[in-house]
Amino acid sequence: MKKKILATLLMTALLSLTACGSKSAESDLDYIKNKGTLIVGITDFAPMDYKDDNGNWIGFDADLANKVGESLGVNVEFVEIDWDNKILELNNKSIDVVWNGMTLTDEVKNSMECTKPYLNNAQVVVVPAAVADQYQDADSVKALSFAVEAGSAGEAAAQDNGYNFTSLQSQADAVMEVDAGTSEACIIDLLMAGAMIGEGTSYPDLAHTAELTTEEYGIGCRKGSDLAAYINDQLSAYYKDGTTTAIATTYGVQDAVIAP
Template identity: 55%
Template sequence: MKTKKLLALLLTGAMTATLLAGCGSSNNNADGGAADSGADAAQSDLAYVQDKGTLVVGITEFEPMDYQDASGEWIGFDADLAKAFAESLGVKAEFQLIDWDNKVMELDGKTIDVVWNGMTLTDEVKSAMSCSNAYCSNAQVVIVPSDKAADYQDAESVKGLSFAVETGSAGKDEVEALGASFTEVADQATALMEVASGTSEAAVIDSLMAAAMVGEGTSYANLTYTVGLNSEEYGVGFRKGSDLTEKLNKFFKTCYEDGTMMKIAEQYGVQAALIEQ
């Protein structure tokens, strides 16, 4: 039922080794030309990553995109795709928790090699990074206690609430646009905790996370999502001028066409949000 609700709102376990190898091996035959004219002037990101043998992926805790299983392994739709992409390059994916507000600094300082964490393609992001093609649709949605949901069914009705929002997030931008009061927290998972504990009256998080994290059968059965504040798209960010951007775009196309992207999406319940490559 939550998937149907998410579809209406948008209007719009890790993957097995066989799936990862299949998608990766298909992409090995692709020509990974430079994405931007600046790639020739800077050291090749592809060569840099292959030389050190790792692709360091900047993330936050964000189910169903990037989160840890019981053994501590990072899994999720984005995490599994990142592992497969790294494999196609002949390297290993490593996951690094970052402060979302410092993602560009982390990227430019080479603490990480890529930001891959359900990142909204805002104008600010696109000006600061070399971004992939969009691969998922999303929206920012308002989270409130289930027993109060009937009172908050449109944007006007939520303006007077106190919100918890992730620092540097698209959710923060939407709350600022509403003119509502808010408290910044480290990540969207913390924003949910703020509402569950009653510290904040509401939160704004990604709809894909909301579908996985709140409502009946989840850890936050007493919370629900109501108002959709926008529509947006996810992309992956590399350093400006990176030759890995076009490499990833070709990888996405191959994985979409051979069905691997859809199989991973179905495992994490995000298939309705996929964008054709």
């Protein structure tokens, strides 16, 4: 009898603790709504996230993030991060989401709660246009010195191919290295290359050549966060009502959009 009473008391205590724990556990969505701000971790990465002439963050990702913030009823704050520290920034709650043309690598998927893929992309080699004809595949560029963004898919591609490379803070820095002649080539995202180099851009004398990888972009939240599912639902709605296509067309990435 005593054993039965003791077991009952222990069970009651356990249920009480569980109930208290569930009441105190706050979802990520509630956390963001309560503080009134969605903090988006980014780098300067056209056409995903970059500043207009007035210093405001715009781009395909920035515009979509603003739409999600509006749906949540919170302000959206864009914070430039060291891309190599994106997982640490999330876990420390310095940011709430990584939304910056992020390739869905195994490391990313294992460390973050990721959305479904929403854009197709590739890693491409960028060289001076005057010599582009000499470098059309992965083998032909092996002897070049590369600049890459630390922690990026471009850096991974350089490692996988055994290239000689220097890691920098951003893809934009890598492009500047090639333009300045400090590096012979760089590896950046195809979507960035389309917006940033070639005729009519800031770097008309650069061209992209060899395509080293194909990949998909996703949006990263804290592991276990309910924000990822919420963003999935919002992106699905934006796709259906034409919002995604309209924003994508503005930034020239409409052909890369993945249907939810």
